[in-house]
Amino acid sequence: MIEAAVGGARVSVHGPLAEDAETLRDQLIDDRVPTGITERKLSMWPPSVAADVVPRMTWLDLPTSSSDLPSVVHGLAAERAELDRVVLLGMGGSSLAAEVIAVAAEQPLRVLDTTDPHQVLAVMAEEPARLLVVLASKSGETIESESLSRVFVDHLRLHLGEAAATRHIVAITDPGSHLHATAMQAGYACVLSDPMVGGRFSALGPFGLVAPGLLGADIAAVVREAAAVRPSLASDADNPGLLLGAALVAAAERGRDKLLLYAEGATARGLPDWVEQLVSESTGKDGRGILPVIGSAQTAAPADAVRVVLGVSPRGTADIVVDAPLGAQFLLWEYATTVASHRLGVNPFDQPNVEESKINTRAVLAGEHADSGEAPVLVTDAVEVHLNPGRTGGPARFERLEEVFQWLLTMSEPVGYLAVMAFLDRSGDQRVAQLVHRLRERTSRPVTFGWGPRFLHSSGQLHKGGPPTGTFLQITAAVAGDVRVPGRPFGLAELQAAQAEGDRLALARRGRPVVRLHLRDRQAGIDELIAAARRWS
Numbered sequence: 140m141i142e143a144a145v146g147g148a149r150v151s152v153h154g155p156l157a158e159d160a161e162t163l164r165d166q167l168i169d170d171r172v173p174t175g176i177t178e179r180k181l182s183m184w185p186p187s188v189a190a191d192v193v194p195r196m197t198w199l200d201l202p203t204s205s206s207d208l209p210s211v212v213h214g215l216a217a218e219r220a221e222l223d224r225v226v227l228l229g230m231g232g233s234s235l236a237a238e239v240i241a242v243a244a245e246q247p248l249r250v251l252d253t254t255d256p257h258q259v260l261a262v263m264a265e266e267p268a269r270l271l272v273v274l275a276s277k278s279g280e281t282i283e284s285e286s287l288s289r290v291f292v293d294h295l296r297l298h299l300g301e302a303a304a305t306r307h308i309v310a311i312t313d314p315g316s317h318l319h320a321t322a323m324q325a326g327y328a329c330v331l332s333d334p335m336v337g338g339r340f341s342a343l344g345p346f347g348l349v350a351p352g353l354l355g356a357d358i359a360a361v362v363r364e365a366a367a368v369r370p371s372l373a374s375d376a377d378n379p380g381l382l383l384g385a386a387l388v389a390a391a392e393r394g395r396d397k398l399l400l401y402a403e404g405a406t407a408r409g410l411p412d413w414v415e416q417l418v419s420e421s422t423g424k425d426g427r428g429i430l431p432v433i434g435s436a437q438t439a440a441p442a443d444a445v446r447v448v449l450g451v452s453p454r455g456t457a458d459i460v461v462d463a464p465l466g467a468q469f470l471l472w473e474y475a476t477t478v479a480s481h482r483l484g485v486n487p488f489d490q491p492n493v494e495e496s497k498i499n500t501r502a503v504l505a506g507e508h509a510d511s512g513e514a515p516v517l518v519t520d521a522v523e524v525h526l527n528p529g530r531t532g533g534p535a536r537f538e539r540l541e542e543v544f545q546w547l548l549t550m551s552e553p554v555g556y557l558a559v560m561a562f563l564d565r566s567g568d569q570r571v572a573q574l575v576h577r578l579r580e581r582t583s584r585p586v587t588f589g590w591g592p593r594f595l596h597s598s599g600q601l602h603k604g605g606p607p608t609g610t611f612l613q614i615t616a617a618v619a620g621d622v623r624v625p626g627r628p629f630g631l632a633e634l635q636a637a638q639a640e641g642d643r644l645a646l647a648r649r650g651r652p653v654v655r656l657h658l659r660d661r662q663a664g665i666d667e668l669i670a671a672a673r674r675w676s
């Protein structure tokens with residue numbers, strides 16, 4: 140076992156990985172990586188990315204530069220004390236950390252990082268007079284956030300009147316964005332972010348802190364926890380972030396490039412989703428990358444995976460344990476991901492392949508690709524099964540849903556993974572997770588799960604840009620009622636369907652196996668999937 144501890148944070152590496160991690164850590168020290176990162180040296184990075192990477196290292200300053208933020212947020216909250224239902228509209232890095240902090244603080248933050256009309260309608264059904272809506276988008280242009288902003292601004296104005304609605308809206312964005320201009324014009328409270336800090340590295344800035352702070356979470360403590368470990372990042376000894384990065388890379392370099400992430404204890408409960416975005420979107424490109432797999436029920440990790448526990452490991456079965464207060468977890472993982480990206484030779488701050496699905500989505504919305512939906516290869520009472528558009532190989536027909544599951548698992552052998560992507564309501568359709576449990580019981584391969592379109596801003600980058608070993612199961616569904624997007628020619632249901640189709644086309648274009656299960660009736664369809672999975676096991 141090898142460990143590094145500082146400021147209440149402790150990283151330990153166990154079993155055979157410990158020796159490899161120690162060797163690699165020493166090599167990183169010889170290469171002067173700790174100061175290379177903290178002193179933002181261009182020479183750390185391949186020349187093709189260095190000029191882009193180095194100016195984006197200001198996330199290292201957030202433990203200091205965010206020290207005034209808690210009092211700003213406190214002021215905003217005090218002026219809006221009666222608005223006790225906080226709704227956060229934002230994708231990926233603009234909402235994931237906020238959700239983690241709110242979960243740890245047991246504050247009921249309503250996060251809408253979706254285009255699912257059912258999930259959105261459930262929040263719209265709440266009393267408008269109590270809503271405080273946070274519009275969170277660095278760019279101000281992300282289609283989900285922009286559409287949801289239109290929906291909620293219109294909703295508040297309709298119920299409260301234009302003048303009164305203004306107090307119910309807080310914007311978080313980069314200076315100069317379209318959202319910034321709108322906020323200024325409309326008189327919304329607006330908290331500006333550092334434009335050089337990328338979304339997934341912004342946990343300790345306004346995107347992570349404002350929404351939970353408005354609900355009363357102790358965000359000053361989160362900043363302090365990060366500040367306590369910040370000095371260690373420049374040092375060779377007692378640098379837990381360096382050991383974590385070394386362990387991730389040592390494992391990946393020996394072919395163990397999947398992280399089975401488990402959270403232990405209330406503090407870390409929401410953390411795996413945030414780590415998933417950070418690691419997969421930062422490293423998953425140029426055919427390389429580390430695949431996080433959250434909360435797998437598998438007892439035996441496949442040979443190409445390492446087990447990572449966030450919190451105190453009770454069973455001693457982990458390869459890596461990161462036991463730290465939340466603020467320190469954020470900073471250590473950001474640093475370790477930067478170390479891993481350095482070693483992999485990728486730019487941690489871009490997400491080139493997310494764009495592909497976005498372009499396809501816009502094309503689908505514009506009516507192109509109208510013929511991409513080939514005839515289903517199986518139709519049951521409530522489920523249609525579609526294979527890759529323009530696919531090569533694979534069965535021409537399936538007789539039963541079980542055969543579809545079996546085929547997908549076979550396609551993920553021997554070194555791949557199966558990604559289940561559900562474009563459903565993550566509050567109302569949670570039962571679909573039972574299907575994932577069954578699939579995990581039937582395979583030794585990693586099975587990931589993501590809600591669409593949320594995962595598009597997380598593991599979606601790695602699906603397309605990372606190692607080409609994924610097999611994909613997409614679940615889409617009919618909607619019972621749509622939500623109109625004011626000023627746009629589409630509603631949320633059409634947008635959600637176009638996002639699923641856009642991503643399916645991007646995956647299929649790479650020759651990856653993709654099955655789409657379309658639920659013609661949501662609840663009956665989910666019932667059928669679960670029943671088929673049970674019959675099969």
Ligand SMILES: O=P(O)(O)OC[C@H]1O[C@](O)(CO)[C@@H](O)[C@@H]1O
Binds near residue numbers: 280
């Ligand atoms: O804050 P924005 O600009 O709306 O972006 C949201 C998310 O979309 C991405 O840019 C791409 O997935 C993420 O990196 C980011 O966190």
